[in-house]
Amino acid sequence: xxxxxxxxxxxxxxxxxxxxxxxxxxxxxxxxxxxxxxxxxxxxxxxxxxxxxxxxxxxxxxxxxxxxxxxxxxxxxxxxxxxxxxxxxxxxxxxxxxxxxxxxxxxxxxxxxxxxxxxxxxxxxxxxxxxxxxxxxxxxxxxxxxxxxxxxxxxxxxxxxxxxxxxxxxxxxxxxxxxxxxxxxxxxxxxxxxxxxxxxxxxxxxxxxxxxxxxxxxxxxxxxxxxxxxxxxxxxxxxxxxxxxxxxxxxxxxxxxxxxxxxxxxxxxxxxxxxxxxxxxxxxxxxxxxxxxxxxxxxxxxxxxxxxxxxxxxxxxxxxxxxxxxxxxxxxx
Numbered sequence: 380x381x382x383x384x385x386x387x388x389x390x391x392x393x394x395x396x397x398x399x400x401x402x403x404x405x406x407x408x409x410x411x412x413x414x415x416x417x418x419x420x421x422x423x424x425x426x427x428x429x430x431x432x433x434x435x436x437x438x439x440x441x442x443x444x445x446x447x448x449x450x451x452x453x454x455x456x457x458x459x460x461x462x463x464x465x466x467x468x469x470x471x472x473x474x475x476x477x478x479x480x481x482x483x484x485x486x487x488x489x490x491x492x493x494x495x496x497x498x499x500x501x502x503x504x505x506x507x508x509x510x511x512x513x514x515x516x517x518x519x520x521x522x523x524x525x526x527x528x529x530x531x532x533x534x535x536x537x538x539x540x541x542x543x544x545x546x547x548x549x550x551x552x553x554x555x556x557x558x559x560x561x562x563x564x565x566x567x568x569x570x571x572x573x574x575x576x577x578x579x580x581x582x583x584x585x586x587x588x589x590x591x592x593x594x595x596x597x598x599x600x601x602x603x604x605x606x607x608x609x610x611x612x613x614x615x616x617x618x619x620x621x622x623x624x625x626x627x628x629x630x631x632x633x634x635x636x637x638x639x640x641x642x643x644x645x646x647x648x649x650x651x652x653x654x655x656x657x658x659x660x661x662x663x664x665x666x667x668x669x670x671x672x673x674x675x676x677x678x679x680x681x682x683x684x685x686x687x688x689x690x691x692x693x694x695x696x697x698x699x700x701x702x703x704x705x706x707x708x709x710x711x712x
Contacts, residue, residue, distance in 0.1 A: 381452035389426040391457025393517035407445040414440040430517035477505040481561030483668040503533040509619035510627035527557035556615030559606035565662030567598035571629035572640020573696040636662040
């Protein structure tokens with residue numbers, strides 16, 4: 380199969396490397412200079428320097444040529460959420476695509492499939508999500524993902540393209556659930572990072588592992604409430620794109636969103652955190668949008684709201700956690 384991966388960040392590069400083990404793959408970089416540098420170096424020095432690119436993995440910056448390369452194959456969009464709309468608009472009419480980005484679109488509050496439906500009604504699409512750090516996928520370490528699409532044929536195409544040694548891909552028809560899980564877990568990972576950052580400081584009464592477990596569990600409940608309000612199936616949140624991705628992103632040392640929370644807890648401003656990070660942390664841009672969409676639906680999401688208050692400078696991490704602990708007791712379910 381011929382595959383074009385559109386976006387040469389860490390995750391796009393990792394997926395291109397994994398797919399190139401069995402397919403003819405072209406990795407598209409938006410910037411011509413970046414494409415030249417990747418080709419010359421044999422690796423993506425900016426985003427994934429630890430992973431060498433296969434010798435037969437092509438790299439280019441011509442979008443039309445990339446789409447032509449995969450004319451009878453698969454287009455994989457690997458831009459941040461902010462770039463999904465523009466990329467979909469630039470694709471040839473009627474071409475199916477799968478995207479890797481996780482989040483709600485800032486401004487509109489739309490999920491990926493809602494953007495695609497508004498721009499390309501009737502064109503098959505899919506989302507690939509699940510617990511996955513780009514570095515591990517690029518290195519070929521065991522990873523399990525889920526491909527979700529309303530089209531069973533489209534989901535099967537994604538599975539056929541990417542399922543193989545080191546990468547196990549399941550299928551789902553619950554696009555809403557898979558996308559909500561992938562979006563909200565980033566916000567919850569910021570909250571967990573803040574908690575872990577406070578714990579590392581060792582002050583009296585600082586939160587510990589008990590608090591982390593409680594935060595992750597109650598965060599999963601928030602995620603499920605929002606997903607069900609949007610039409611998702613509750614069992615999806617017990618799967619890879621729900622519980623699986625939440626646990627990985629909230630606790631893994633490679634998690635950019637968790638690192639945002641850690642650095643905020645250590646007193647850095649959000650601007651300082653983002654400058655130090657050097658990569659996109661989708662939870663920062665998604666938190667407010669998640670909170671707004673939940674409010675429109677009448678869904679209570681106190682952890683998400685606490686993250687918004689910290690990111691927007693109205694609360695310090697310790698104040699936000701104290702506020703959550705002071706909430707009135709209620710039935711768990």
